[in-house]
Amino acid sequence: MLSRIKPHAELIAALLSGVLIVIAWFVGKGEESSLSIALYLIAFLIGGYAKAKEGVLHTVRQKELNVELLMIFAAIGSSIIGYWTEGAVLIFIFALSGALETYTMNKSKRELSALMKLQPEEAWLMDANGQSKRVAVKDLRIGNRLLVKPGERIPVDSIIINGNSSVDEAAISGESIPVSKQSGDHLYAGTVNLDGVLTIEMNKSSSESLVQKIIELVQSAQSEKSPAQQFIEKFEGRYVKIVLISVGIMMFLPHFLFDWDWTTTIYRAMVLLVVASPCALVASIMPATLSAISNGAKNGLLFKGGVHLENIGSMKAIALDKTGTLTQGKPEVTDFIVRDGMDDISVLTTWASIESQSTHPLAQAITKFALDKGIVTTPIPNMKDVPGWGIEATVGSKKWKVGKPSFVGTEASKEFHDGISSILADQGKTVVFAADDEGIIAVAALRDQVRLEAKEAITLLRESGVYTIMLTGDNERTAKVIADDAGVDHYIAECLPETKVTHLKELLSKYGNVGMVGDGINDAPALATATTGIAMGEGTDVALETADVVLMKNELARINYAIQLSRKMNRIVKQNVFFSITVIFILIISNFFQVINLPLGVIGHEGSTILVILNSLRLLNRNI
Incomplete structure (x- = not known):
């Protein structure tokens, strides 16, 4: 039971804090009471614990301030001057957005376990007398001779010593038609021996097999931070420093420079800490993202996170696997x-x-x-x-x-x-x-x-200004015919997973933002390398887990819908960010000139948040 609850603990804590805030508000509706304050304090602790811990640890380890700490300071500042509700709401909104982000990230970590299932754990090891016995693949050594029966997966990268067969290499090359293999030909771990008995000799350790390389490529691609993520991290540190420095100055300088009394000086500093908190900025992105994701789900699109929805709108080129995607x-x-x-x-x-x-x-x-x-x-x-x-x-x-x-x-x-x-x-x-x-x-x-719908999808992508490239394991002659039939702008033939990743990196250096569409295990590294990986809904588990976007109905034309949805979301987010920053700027200036008091500052701040959310909800309309 605990194992099921633990991955969702942060989300449960955020929702529970929200419930406590509502109860506390009703209890202290007329005037704050000890009970309502106690409930707010409990909501602070439950909702803010995870983010406060994350912020403190990040600051200690990286020696850098972050938005998590700023939100905690803003909430505490609100409480110090008697605005418990505002402080608790700030904690709740930030905790909820962080919980949803954590939940989404945890779901994307399962593809490696699916990849591991591709390589067999045991193999038939042959001795000097030609007898075979089952042994663990991890115990095999280069030079070992193995027996592979019809219907079995090839356990290791190897060379055929004796026998002829057809081998299904779809897991590696993506080619649907089996390849004829005979003595001297190379075999890849994870491919399937279809009809003949083969005697093979291991020529690579299991840690260096092509399957293992695929796993490493996925891990490497997932660990690389996107340019957008790097920008957010830099902006976060600067934003916190500017706000905290401004509040620190506000607590002392006006007293000496403008002869304000200490009560007014501290009061205005607390107002500044509240109105400068990024509540509206957070609401500028998350509601718009969730609304767009909901819209996508209604139209056969599954986005695994807001960043992927954001990226697909600025996609300049898209690479498409051939087998099972275009064909x-x-x-x-x-x-x-x-x-x-x-x-x-x-x-x-x-x-x-x-x-x-x-x-x-x-x-x-x-x-x-x-x-x-x-x-x-x-x-x-x-x-x-x-x-x-x-x-x-x-x-x-x-x-x-x-x-x-x-x-x-x-x-x-x-x-x-x-x-x-x-x-x-x-x-x-x-x-x-x-x-x-x-x-x-x-x-x-x-x-x-x-596929008939593939041609329509390519046409729509061209109209949206996206350059299309087909990646395939086929030979040059076959690839050209398929590419001409599908209508893609360019094609690259004879691609293995390693070369697909190489070509994806070349496209990324040329176009900056590149998508990848695939459905097979062999597409997993390329899907992970691309700015946005898009998997077909009927594809393999590995492709679905690795991809950032899933076409639930296998309709390629939905990619263009995703692009248009993303572009509309990005426009709304920009509107929200501009509006929220403008309101915060006006409130800060008004506070400095003592035009507004704390209640008006809270109304302006929370009112801008409500307007931003309402603007975001426009994305729920099915038609964009």
């Missing part, structure tokens, strides 16, 4: 061509019957293509799966081969229909062949199709 994320048959003189339906029926017994994504796509045409498949009894190459089957008296060109006959595949396979490959498609004893029977071309 459907799975291959579809785009072309099906048969040998002259043969019946399309008959050939497709036989081919689909062969593929229907395979779990390979390409086989499943061809089977689905046939089923969509109303073809009924039948089991083929005499067939053999050749891992990493294709399928052999005997249909009637003929022997069929289905797979890559080198498996069915390279020269024959080149000559089929005047080299149609090369034309299809130039279009960025994956080509699969079917052959019998007489040569190539048919060819099927497959491609991960661009």
Whole structure:
């Protein structure tokens, strides 16, 4: 029970202090009583403890004053001159905003535990006699030989010693189509062995694997402070110093310079401490941010914090992952061509019957293509799966081969229909062949199709002045075709997680504010590196946890809505900040010339806060 309450303790304390303030106000409505003052004191202690502790510790460690201390001083100053309600409200507002910020930050720390699940904890270690046993991955050493069975994850970065297979590298490259692997090829930890038995040799320690690098990249990106955060920290220190110095001067100088009596001097200093407190400034940002976040949630957008909502409005460029973001994320048959003189339906029926017994994504796509045409498949009894190459089957008296060109006959595949396979490959498609004893029977071309809404989203982003870049693990030829189809301004091919981060940093140095859209584990480092990471709602847990913004309905067009919402919020925040600073300035000047007393100062100060909040609530309107 305590473990569940502890992460929310600060928020609970802030809300409890608010309840006590309301009760104290009703108790002392006519005149402050001992009971109402006692309730205010309890509200001070409960609501202000966390921020007071944070402010004191920060001051001791960094030897620098902060806004937390200023708020505490302002609240104490209000109480000293008898304004308990105002002091308690200042504590409550600041405590609530701090609690919400802490709660949001704690939620964003779970992606590393999700990343850790990607790398297996155990592996099959082979001894000198070829026998295998389960051992912990952490106990493995470079040079160890391991056995990886079909369906298992590759435990470590390694080299294939024996065996052929298809490996799903979507977790690393983001490519949806499995890659054929054979002896001598490199394997990454966390990828999945689909169909063949592999003997591999570990060539990197688990601490240096690509998965571990992804974890380190996420940690590094999250630890880097944004320019906005650095500006806020600098402004905070200066603001506190100016206010405290001004109050200190106000407590003595007017007595000697203008011959004020000590009562008036101290009274005016206390008024200054109250009216100069940043209550209205705090209200300038938080209500506007919460209203905008609520608006976004109603429109399929989840923001993980106000800073991300603020940043997306000034985004100059956006990088988009290809697979599952711009495209459907799975291959579809785009072309099906048969040998002259043969019946399309008959050939497709036989081919689909062969593929229907395979779990390979390409086989499943061809089977689905046939089923969509109303073809009924039948089991083929005499067939053999050749891992990493294709399928052999005997249909009637003929022997069929289905797979890559080198498996069915390279020269024959080149000559089929005047080299149609090369034309299809130039279009960025994956080509699969079917052959019998007489040569190539048919060819099927497959491609991960661009989502229809992706093109609309790219158009909207361009209209908003955002430069679009596609990042993909595909080769140059495939990447160009997809980029042209989607309509992006630029593309970068053959990207691994490490190179995606490198390209993101280059874009950041060029454009300053860059977004990143992705849905896979391989996108996590880039999402964390970008100014604003945007994840698709149907993406992996790691992508969702690492990202700053989540598209809950997988609608890319919502990104443009987020940009417009952010720009409106930033306009309102600027209006609020200008208004609140102007009011504080007027109140300070009026206090110096003794035009206002403390009640009027409180009314002006709290009244400006109310107006600022009402202006912020305009963001709750669904249409922006």
